[in-house]
Amino acid sequence: MDQNKEEAIIRLEGLGKQFATSNGTVTALDDINLEIRRGEIFGIIGLSGAGKSTLVRCINYLEEPTSGRVIFEGKNLSAMKEKEKRLARQSMGMIFQQFNLLAQRNVLQNVCFPMEIAHMDSRKAKERAKELLKLVGLEERMNAYPAQLSGGQKQRVAIAGVMAMEPKCIIMDEPTAMLDPNGRKEVLEAVRELNRKEKVTVILITHYMEEVIHADRVYVMDSGNVVMQGNPKEIFSQVDTLKAYGLDVPQVTLLAYELKKSGVDVPDGILTTEELVNALCQ
Numbered sequence: 001m002d003q004n005k006e007e008a009i010i011r012l013e014g015l016g017k018q019f020a021t022s023n024g025t026v027t028a029l030d031d032i033n034l035e036i037r038r039g040e041i042f043g044i045i046g047l048s049g050a051g052k053s054t055l056v057r058c059i060n061y062l063e064e065p066t067s068g069r070v071i072f073e074g075k076n077l078s079a080m081k082e083k084e085k086r087l088a089r090q091s092m093g094m095i096f097q098q099f100n101l102l103a104q105r106n107v108l109q110n111v112c113f114p115m116e117i118a119h120m121d122s123r124k125a126k127e128r129a130k131e132l133l134k135l136v137g138l139e140e141r142m143n144a145y146p147a148q149l150s151g152g153q154k155q156r157v158a159i160a161g162v163m164a165m166e167p168k169c170i171i172m173d174e175p176t177a178m179l180d181p182n183g184r185k186e187v188l189e190a191v192r193e194l195n196r197k198e199k200v201t202v203i204l205i206t207h208y209m210e211e212v213i214h215a216d217r218v219y220v221m222d223s224g225n226v227v228m229q230g231n232p233k234e235i236f237s238q239v240d241t242l243k244a245y246g247l248d249v250p251q252v253t254l255l256a257y258e259l260k261k262s263g264v265d266v267p268d269g270i271l272t273t274e275e276l277v278n279a280l281c282q
């Protein structure tokens with residue numbers, strides 16, 4: 001693995017989060033310990049209510065943890081003053097389900113907008129925006145307006161806008177939940193391209209299992225706890241365990257699993273159609 005990927009950009013130590021409700025205290029996160037390496041794609045999967053969104057909101061201190069520490073680039077966020085936290089938060093771009101584009105601005109102007117707020121030179125801002133739109137495959141739509149775009153295209157514009165400020169990592173909280181399968185594919189391809197070309201660390205929260213097969217590592221959450229961890233092949237080799245947590249697996253993985261149960265000699269953890277075809281041919 002690339003040496004840069006061995007260096008931790010984020011480390012969580014004993015992270016906990018509790019909420020007071022009318023029925024008592026609810027534990028959303030319970031003693032989470034994990035390390036996210038610089039430059040990797042880090043997937044977090046689990047059912048709704050597993051604690052995924054609370055976890056990422058604690059990572060960038062949109063929610064303050066009840067206990068534990070968040071270490072970002074070697075610095076403890078809980079020990080920072082509010083101004084320092086804001087600066088650290090700027091290095092962690094957030095992508096949500098909603099696209100948050102300005103309807104009256106075209107694609108290029110939307111990507112330039114955060115750089116305008118930061119008082120960047122307009123010529124340099126346009127150059128950077130065009131470069132990012134090329135990376136996400138939208139350079140030919142830079143003069144289009146949001147109403148003229150598909151959902152996948154809108155989300156790619158939103159990602160380019162976040163990347164314009166050159167964050168150290170981007171946190172994607174169910175970024176494809178409102179998209180059709182083609183839109184999801186477009187967005188994930190754009191994210192992988194940005195990770196490869198811009199070396200940005202990606203934290204991807206999703207309940208679509210297929211979306212993490214290209215991640216470097218995957219953590220599975222259930223009831224506020226990390227219950228499984230490993231690379232995608234290791235995670236999806238454990239079909240029965242995932243099912244016990246109420247989770248699906250990629251369809252091709254399930255097909256390979258059923259074939260193996262019926263006596264066909266295929267390896268565990270098949271993730272793509274190509275892998276399954278190769279295994280069957282052998």
